[in-house]
Amino acid sequence: MLNKLLTILFLTLTLILTSFHATTLAVNIDTGAQIFEAQCVGCHVGGGNIVRRGKTLKKKALERNHINTIESISALVTNGKNNMSAYKDRLTEAEIQAVSAYVLEQAEKNWKK
Numbered sequence: 681m682l683n684k685l686l687t688i689l690f691l692t693l694t695l696i697l698t699s700f701h702a703t704t705l706a707v708n709i710d711t712g713a714q715i716f717e718a719q720c721v722g723c724h725v726g727g728g729n730i731v732r733r734g735k736t737l738k739k740k741a742l743e744r745n746h747i748n749t750i751e752s753i754s755a756l757v758t759n760g761k762n763n764m765s766a767y768k769d770r771l772t773e774a775e776i777q778a779v780s781a782y783v784l785e786q787a788e789k790n791w792k793k
C-alpha cells in the first residue's frame with residue numbers, strides 16, 4: 681500500500697517537473713523567435729544574409745564559419761562583427777541567449793517553420 685502511494689507520488693512529481701521544464705523551454709524559443717523577428721529579420725530573413733551572401737544562418741554556413749554553438753553565436757551577437765552591429769546595449773544577456781538558441785534551432789530545421 682505504502683509502496684503504491686510512493687510510486688504515485690513519484691510519478692506525479694516527475695510529471696510536474698517535466699511539464700514545467702517543457703514550458704520554460706517553449707517560452708525561451710518563443711522569445712527567441714520574437715527577438716529575431718524584431719531585430720534580425722531585416723538582414724537575416726529566412727535565415728539568409730542580405731549583406732554578406734556567404735554569412736547566412738544556415739547550418740552549413742554556421743559550421744563553415746565556426747559560429748555553430750550557442751556560445752559563439754551569442755558572442756557574435758553581443759559584440760557584433762564587421763557590418764553587423766553589436767547588440768549588448770539593445771538586448772539583455774538572456775535575450776541574446778534566447779535568440780542564439782532560436783538561430784541554432786532554426787538552422788537544424790533548415791529554417792522551415
Ligand code: HEC
Nearest residue numbers: 719720723731732735736741742745747753761762763764
Ligand atoms: C544590419 C544587418 C544585420 C542585422 C540587423 C543582423 N545581422 Fe547578423 N550578420 C550581418 C552581417 C553583415 C554578418 C556577417 C559578419 C561577418 O562579416 O562575418 C552577420 C553574421 C551573423 C552570424 C554569423 C553567420 C555566419 O555564417 O558566419 C550570425 C549567427 C548572426 N549574424 C546572427 C544575427 C542575429 C541573431 C541578429 C539579431 C539579433 C542579427 N544577426 C542581426 C548583418 C546583420
